[in-house]
Amino acid sequence: MSTGDKQDFFDKPENIQRILRTFYAICALLVLADFVVHRHTEHGWEGLPGFYPLYGFAGCVILVIIAKWMRKFLMRPEDYYDRLELGGDAPSGVNVSTGAGSRSPEEGMRGGQEHV
Numbered sequence: 001m002s003t004g005d006k007q008d009f010f011d012k013p014e015n016i017q018r019i020l021r022t023f024y025a026i027c028a029l030l031v032l033a034d035f036v037v038h039r040h041t042e043h044g045w046e047g048l049p050g051f052y053p054l055y056g057f058a059g060c061v062i063l064v065i066i067a068k069w070m071r072k073f074l075m076r077p078e079d080y081y082d083r084l085e086l087g088g089d090a091p092s093g094v095n096v097s098t099g100a101g102s103r104s105p106e107e108g109m110r111g112g113q114e115h116v
Contacts (some may be wrong), residue, residue, distance in 0.1 A: 014074055034049055041047050077083075 039047065045051060
């Protein structure tokens with residue numbers, strides 16, 4: 001880094017340590033508040049100490065598992081868009097070189113007024 005470069009707030013390791021310590025302190029205070037604050041719950045398990053953090057963690061884990069499962073059928077090959085540009089699997093009505101539809105320039109100038 002040259003002498004003229006200005007360091008941002010997050011470039012300094014001591015600032016990162018300060019932020020992490022602040023977050024850890026807030027987490028510790030929230031855990032302590034869990035034992036002190038009385039909650040009006042609907043179910044008995046909601047009153048257990050640490051129920052909501054565990055519930056949130058389990059929800060995040062389930063979301064990650066579902067996302068990994070969905071990736072199997074939503075993911076496209078790495079060269080998916082390159083093949084479209086080269087004319088491999090282009091959808092019908094799409095000009096491969098420009099990506100535009102098969103409408104004439106005059107139709108494009110109307111800007112969708114044909115539906116009015």
